Each structure stands twice: as C-alpha cells, then as structure tokens.
Amino acid sequence: MTETHSIDRTVSKTGPIDDSLIKELSNDDDAQLNNLGIAPTKVERNFNIWSLLFMSFCTSVTWEAISSAAAQALTSGGSSSLVWGFAASATGALLIVLCIAEYASMIPTAGGQYHYVAKLAPPKYRRIFAWYAGWITMIGWVLCATAGIFATAMQIQSWAILFSEGYVYERWHTSLIVIALTSLYTLFAIFDIKRLHYMIFLAMFGHVFGYLATAIYLLVHTHPKNSAEYVFTDATNLSGWENSGVAWSIGLLTSTVSFVGWDSSTHMAEEMKNASRDLPRTMIANVAVSGILTFPWVIAVAFCFTNLGDILAGPVGRISPFAQLYYNVSGGSQAATIGLTSFLPILGFCGTGTAIISSTSRVIWSFARDGGLPEYFARVGDRTKAPTGAIILTWALISLISLIYIGNATAYYGISSACTAALIISYAFPILINAVCGFQHCNVPRGPFTLGRYHRPIALAALAWSIYITIFLCFPTIYPVTAANLNYAAPVLGIGFLMTTIGWFAYGKSGYIGIEEVIDGRHQ
Numbered sequence: 001m002t003e004t005h006s007i008d009r010t011v012s013k014t015g016p017i018d019d020s021l022i023k024e025l026s027n028d029d030d031a032q033l034n035n036l037g038i039a040p041t042k043v044e045r046n047f048n049i050w051s052l053l054f055m056s057f058c059t060s061v062t063w064e065a066i067s068s069a070a071a072q073a074l075t076s077g078g079s080s081s082l083v084w085g086f087a088a089s090a091t092g093a094l095l096i097v098l099c100i101a102e103y104a105s106m107i108p109t110a111g112g113q114y115h116y117v118a119k120l121a122p123p124k125y126r127r128i129f130a131w132y133a134g135w136i137t138m139i140g141w142v143l144c145a146t147a148g149i150f151a152t153a154m155q156i157q158s159w160a161i162l163f164s165e166g167y168v169y170e171r172w173h174t175s176l177i178v179i180a181l182t183s184l185y186t187l188f189a190i191f192d193i194k195r196l197h198y199m200i201f202l203a204m205f206g207h208v209f210g211y212l213a214t215a216i217y218l219l220v221h222t223h224p225k226n227s228a229e230y231v232f233t234d235a236t237n238l239s240g241w242e243n244s245g246v247a248w249s250i251g252l253l254t255s256t257v258s259f260v261g262w263d264s265s266t267h268m269a270e271e272m273k274n275a276s277r278d279l280p281r282t283m284i285a286n287v288a289v290s291g292i293l294t295f296p297w298v299i300a301v302a303f304c305f306t307n308l309g310d311i312l313a314g315p316v317g318r319i320s321p322f323a324q325l326y327y328n329v330s331g332g333s334q335a336a337t338i339g340l341t342s343f344l345p346i347l348g349f350c351g352t353g354t355a356i357i358s359s360t361s362r363v364i365w366s367f368a369r370d371g372g373l374p375e376y377f378a379r380v381g382d383r384t385k386a387p388t389g390a391i392i393l394t395w396a397l398i399s400l401i402s403l404i405y406i407g408n409a410t411a412y413y414g415i416s417s418a419c420t421a422a423l424i425i426s427y428a429f430p431i432l433i434n435a436v437c438g439f440q441h442c443n444v445p446r447g448p449f450t451l452g453r454y455h456r457p458i459a460l461a462a463l464a465w466s467i468y469i470t471i472f473l474c475f476p477t478i479y480p481v482t483a484a485n486l487n488y489a490a491p492v493l494g495i496g497f498l499m500t501t502i503g504w505f506a507y508g509k510s511g512y513i514g515i516e517e518v519i520d521g522r523h524q
Helices: 019-023 026-035 050-061 062-075 077-106 113-120 123-163 171-191 192-222 228-233 244-250 255-260 266-271 275-304 310-311 323-331 334-340 341-371 388-402 410-435 452-473 491-510
Strands: none
Touching: 019 266, 050 062, 050 275, 050 341, 062 077, 062 123, 062 192, 062 255, 062 275, 062 323, 062 341, 062 491, 077 171, 077 228, 077 244, 077 255, 077 266, 077 275, 077 410, 077 452, 113 123, 113 410, 123 171, 123 323, 123 334, 123 341, 123 410, 123 491, 171 192, 171 341, 171 388, 192 275, 192 323, 192 334, 192 341, 228 266, 228 275, 244 452, 255 275, 255 410, 255 452, 266 275, 266 341, 266 491, 310 323, 323 334, 341 388, 410 452, 410 491
16 A cells, blocks of 8 residues: 655635546545545554554553542442442443444544534534534543543552652642643654554553553452452442432443543544544453453452452552552552552553554644644644644643643542543444434445444433433532532533534634535535
C-alpha cells in the first residue's frame, strides 16, 4: 500500500472536490474518505491493526483505572460492587462497542461519534445533532485526558508523601506535575508521532507485565485473605445512602471508568491502514479481551483488599488506595510500593500519554475541519504531519483544568465521573438515533463489520445500559450532600451543554458546516 498523498482538504464553502484530486487518491482508505465528503490530508497512515489495538488497550488502561478508583466501589456497595459491578460494566461496554464498531466500519473518520450522528440522523436535524455530539465528544476526551494524567501525577506524588521525609503535600504541586506531564506528552505528539506506532508496543508490554506482577504479589504476600463469601457477597455501604441498591450502583464508577477510552483508535482512523475493516476489530477486541482477562485480576484484588479502614486512613489512602495497599502489605517497603505502582507512569512515558493527547486532539482537529472551531485548529503541519494547533489547544485545556484542583479538590475529583459520563453520552447519541431510525436516513453502505438484523435489539440494550450508568455517574456519592462532597459530574456536564447551546446560536447555526452530504462521491 502506498503512502497517503499529502493533500489539503477542500471545504464545502469553497466548492466541491476537484476531479484531479480524486485521481490523486492513493488507496482505498482515502477513496472511502472522499466518498464521505472528506479529502485526504497531510496526516500519514502510520498505524496498523496491532499498534492501534495496543493503543486502545493502553488508553483505556482497564486494571490501572480500577486501581486508581477502587475506593469508590469498596465504600459504596463493597466487594460485590467491585467484582460483579465489573462484570456488569464489561457486558454493558461490549453492547456499546458492538454498535459503535458497526458505525466505525461504515464511517472510519477521526470525528468518530459525531460523524456517526451526522450520517444516521434525519437530514433536518443532522447539523444540530452533530454539533452537540461533536462538543460532548470533545468535552469527554479533554476530561478523560485530564483525569488520566491527573491519576499519574497523584501516583508520583504518593511516592513523595510516603518516602520523602519532610515533604508537605500541597495541591498546587499536583497541578504543576500535571502541566509538566502534559507538556512532555504534547511535545511527543507534535514532533514524534511516527514513533508512537513503536512506543505503544513497549507500553503494552508494561500493561501486561503490571497486570501479572500486581496480582501475583498481592496473592503471595497478603495474609490472611478475605473469604470467598466476603469477596462475592459483601455489600459494605459507607456512603450514607440507606438504599443498598443505590449505593451499589454508585460503586459502579470504579469499573465503568475502566471501560471508556477504547474509542481512541476511532479518532486515529485517518492514520490507520485498512480502517474500515480493522478499526472495528481493535475496539471489540479491546473491550472483550479486557473484560475477560481483567475479571480474574479484580477477583484476586478483592481477596487481598483487607482492612479497608486502615487503607483509607493511611497517608495516601484517599489519593492512591493501591499505593497504600502495597505499602501496608509490604511492611512499608519502598521498592515494592514504588515498583508495583510505577506502571501507570511508565505507560504514560512509553506512549500512553502521547496517545491520549493525540486522540483528544484528533477530535478537535476533525471538528474544526468541519467548521465547528476556528480554521487554525484544522491545520496539519507540513513537517510534523500532525494537527499542531489542535494539539496545542488540548495542552492548554488540560493545563487550565488542572488548576481547578488548587482551589477545590472535590470539584476536580468530579472530573472522573464527568469524563466517563460524557464519553458514554457520546457513545449513546448515535446508538439512540440508530435504535429509533435504523439506517433509513443513512446514505453510506454498511461496512465489512455489521450486526445485521440484530443491530436494533443490541442498540436498545446498549442504550438502556448507557442511561442507567449515566444516572448513577452523576449521583451524589455521599449522603447527606454538602458542598464538600458534592458530585460535580452533573454540574460539569450541565456547563458543557450550556456552552454548546450558546455556541450553536452564536456561531454554529450559521457557521458550522458539518460532514457534507454526499451524492455519487461528491459534495452536495
């Protein structure tokens, strides 16, 4: 397969794609983009199915995400919420990913969810639906990138708290670490994107090795362990909610946060070879394999998570419960504690941090390319072959959001719930349209991967799960509710939707182009 030709996009405001441009299309991937109304750009197709599959694994970081958020499940629903909640979340995520994979096979673009909405929705509502879908996808990915880098920063800071004598924990230290990490990842995303294809293989090795090392260490060194009855039936409720079902559902935040971000490969679709065929495989394989393999890890951890009160009361029990767990189990061993909690930072340095910045920037780039943001953010550098403006905007947004933690730690923790809820809403939007309208308004043929006649039942089941989990992601995690313990996910989402609505009437209604309607491979 030949290298993608470097061709700037011709936006519909300037007229249709010229016939000479069509002759320059270098492969079937580019031809398919042209049929969707998108001309090839200067980004290069450096990724194949394996590198994007591993990237998808390393941006969703299933077991690592659970390790950073385990306290939520263990205090709201207990061990059963951690174990069976994970099984439920894996099943719900698989339903969602099957639907999204079908759309991605038809429409393999960097826009992902909002392009699916644009093509599935009735013509009358396409632009406004795509506008909202685009903004919620951007908000979800910016918050997801922030939360992921924040978790790495907290892990690094927990080492200083435990092992640096005289260190005094300050929230502004965390913000500075987040900004420093984001800056490093951004430089790689701009100037070394070609190497990400290779770096992600190293990150995947760390992901797998950490999975085995952490579980084996805990099983060998934890004595006594919890009983099987405790692991599978415990319903500890320290949330204050009298209804145990509500508490158990709130605890799903722990497992749900580990099943978002798998769409990172979607937003790199225009840099992938054979995207229409292989893109669905990366997403389905990620969720299915992560669900099957991480479930034993969750059970193993549940057997070893003893003395919850001692863990949460420890110096880093609230900011990094697993660091405190390893510290307690190892008797305060610095080597064991740092070694077993170093995998998240290692993954970040080995490519995951660059991958999450890159994926986020591709959503912004795609939306700007369709007229949703200033044209500057749609440009691709001649030398870098990367959307530099979109990457810099990603860096700026993450850095600004990290400053919130200095003033209000509780508000910042709401980002974890908000990012998960926003991404699930972004998945649910095209699924909702597909469940209601099917493919009757879509002029794009079904791709290599299709659910056939089962697409609507699966879409309805995925939609039901999305609604259920979104409600509890926004639920107050502690009762009675105060300003100090408020779940800020709902306010964050509310502000996001308000900004989107204002933006629509201020600019989008007249200036947003959207992905063009196509007739016979030409712009309408």
